Amino acid sequence: MKPAPFEYHAPASLDQALDLMHEHGDEAKLLAGGQSLVPAMNFRVMQPGRLIDLNRIEELSFIREQGAALRIGAMARERHLEFDPSVAKRTPLLAEAVPFIAHPQIRNRGTIGGSIVNADPAAELPVLMLALDARLKARNASGERWIEAQDFFAGMFTTALALDEILVEIELPFMPPRTGWSFMEVAPRAGDYALMGVAVLIALDEQNKCEQAKLVYLNAGDGPVDAKESARLLEGEMLNDKLVESAAGLASEKEINPFGNVHTSPEFQRHLANVLTKNALKQAMKRAEENLQ
Amino acid sequence: MTQSFPVTITVNEKVYKCEVEPRLLLSDFLRHELGLTGTHVGCEHGVCGACTILFDGESTRSCLMFAVQADGHAITTVEGLAAPLSSPHLFTDEGTEGGLHPIQQAFWEAHGLQCGYCTPGILMTVIPFLKQNPNPGEDEIRGALSGNLCRCTGYQHIVDAVILAAEKMRDLESL
Numbered sequence: 215m216k217p218a219p220f221e222y223h224a225p226a227s228l229d230q231a232l233d234l235m236h237e238h239g240d241e242a243k244l245l246a247g248g249q250s251l252v253p254a255m256n257f258r259v260m261q262p263g264r265l266i267d268l269n270r271i272e273e274l275s276f277i278r279e280q281g282a283a284l285r286i287g288a289m290a291r292e293r294h295l296e297f298d299p300s301v302a303k304r305t306p307l308l309a310e311a312v313p314f315i316a317h318p319q320i321r322n323r324g325t326i327g328g329s330i331v332n333a334d335p336a337a338e339l340p341v342l343m344l345a346l347d348a349r350l351k352a353r354n355a356s357g358e359r360w361i362e363a364q365d366f367f368a369g370m371f372t373t374a375l376a377l378d379e380i381l382v383e384i385e386l387p388f389m390p391p392r393t394g395w396s397f398m399e400v401a402p403r404a405g406d407y408a409l410m411g412v413a414v415l416i417a418l419d420e421q422n423k424c425e426q427a428k429l430v431y432l433n434a435g436d437g438p439v440d441a442k443e444s445a446r447l448l449e450g451e452m453l454n455d456k457l458v459e460s461a462a463g464l465a466s467e468k469e470i471n472p473f474g475n476v477h478t479s480p481e482f483q484r485h486l487a488n489v490l491t492k493n494a495l496k497q498a499m500k501r502a503e504e505n506l507q
Numbered sequence: 508m509t510q511s512f513p514v515t516i517t518v519n520e521k522v523y524k525c526e527v528e529p530r531l532l533l534s535d536f537l538r539h540e541l542g543l544t545g546t547h548v549g550c551e552h553g554v555c556g557a558c559t560i561l562f563d564g565e566s567t568r569s570c571l572m573f574a575v576q577a578d579g580h581a582i583t584t585v586e587g588l589a590a591p592l593s594s595p596h597l598f599t600d601e602g603t604e605g606g607l608h609p610i611q612q613a614f615w616e617a618h619g620l621q622c623g624y625c626t627p628g629i630l631m632t633v634i635p636f637l638k639q640n641p642n643p644g645e646d647e648i649r650g651a652l653s654g655n656l657c658r659c660t661g662y663q664h665i666v667d668a669v670i671l672a673a674e675k676m677r678d679l680e681s682l
Contacts, residue, residue, distance in 0.1 A: 222529030317654025
């Protein structure tokens with residue numbers, strides 16, 4: 215239960231980190247909060263030859279509003295998201311979901327960027343990035359590019375980042391008015407990995423019809439699963455119990471692909487997805503109606 | 508062996524200057540290098556919470572950090588809670604040398620431990636929790652304790668101890 219030896223760097227600036235990634239990106243791992251990486255290293259499941267520790271880079275730790283978007287530095291801690299007034303006001307879905315991420319001790323260290331790049335299908339933050347239409351800024355020594363969340367997750371623990379790139383910033387558009395949200399998950403114990411979870415957004419148009427819907431699932435496939443067909447079923451309609459029932463059925467039976475694990479069978483995960491979808495849609499609809507002004 | 512790094516780490520208000528190999532976990536640094544064995548090591552993968560310490564005042568798993576990362580930071584372990592003989596806490600129980608921290612005292616009085624293995628981690632979780640939530644309900648307490656496993660008590664007496672600890676801390680504040 216001790217990590218294998220590695221070379222260690224603790225750059226004080228992003229430029230230094232980018233230079234190190236330029237030189238060593240093929241063998242280096244970035245150390246953000248370390249709440250997934252260090253356990254894997256303790257088990258020696260991972261034995262990176264080199265760690266580049268981002269914790270000394272203060273310029274990567276911020277949460278601010280800019281225009282109609284929230285901009286969050288990749289090293290912002292989950293605990294900061296949890297208590298940030300801008301997060302609560304501008305992206306209440308994120309504020310609602312963060313307390314579900316592991317335990318307070320983990321959230322004190324864990325970072326938004328680290329969880330996104332880790333791309334664990336059972337994690338909350340990748341799901342939220344898809345639900346909130348995040349844009350993710352990647353940098354390497356020669357430049358930067360923005361990646362849409364829907365293009366970022368490339369499979370289990372895999373992302374669109376190149377070997378020399380660092381995720382530096384997350385941009386979340388403010389949730390529009392007339393929008394309702396809900397995040398729900400079922401875990402054996404508070405803070406454990408959820409057996410199933412869903413993030414839901416419902417935006418209503420001027421006639422109170424569903425203009426846009428989002429249903430994104432965790433632990434439901436090899437990455438965050440965006441149930442687009444089910445969302446399409448709701449869009450353009452006056453929402454009612456029958457539609458909610460249909461969307462939940464379609465998402466849980468056809469769109470997700472849960473694998474099961476030691477705690478649950480895929481059938482039970484589908485059952486949970488069905489129930490959670492119905493409950494979350496109802497809560498989101500209620501909140502959307504409260505948010506009409 | 509990889510290159511060692513010089514670090515300056517403040518633990519329980521005492522400054523230590525050491526050389527550490529990067530792979531040395533903070534939990535092992537505290538226990539093996541400094542001899543502060545009050546920080547317990549249970550699972551070493553962030554599940555059990557026994558190794559919880561305060562890192563710059565916030566509860567943190569010391570098994571999920573490297574000692575080299577603590578360079579320039581302040582750590583509090585369970586050894587830092589009870590007052591030294593020279594400066595007893597305001598809230599001193601008769602018969603305890605130097606005085607337990609009120610939260611430790613509450614765990615004693617409410618029988619909030621049996622074997623004691625999980626206790627240091629739980630105390631280091633409860634300290635910042637009660638600072639943020641001076642008057643928590645039972646649900647909040649159970650939520651705060653969700654990251655700490657106890658295999659003896661069934662948690663009920665731990666919850667009782669935290670309720671009592673909150674009372675003691677509030678009494679102390681109002682002095």
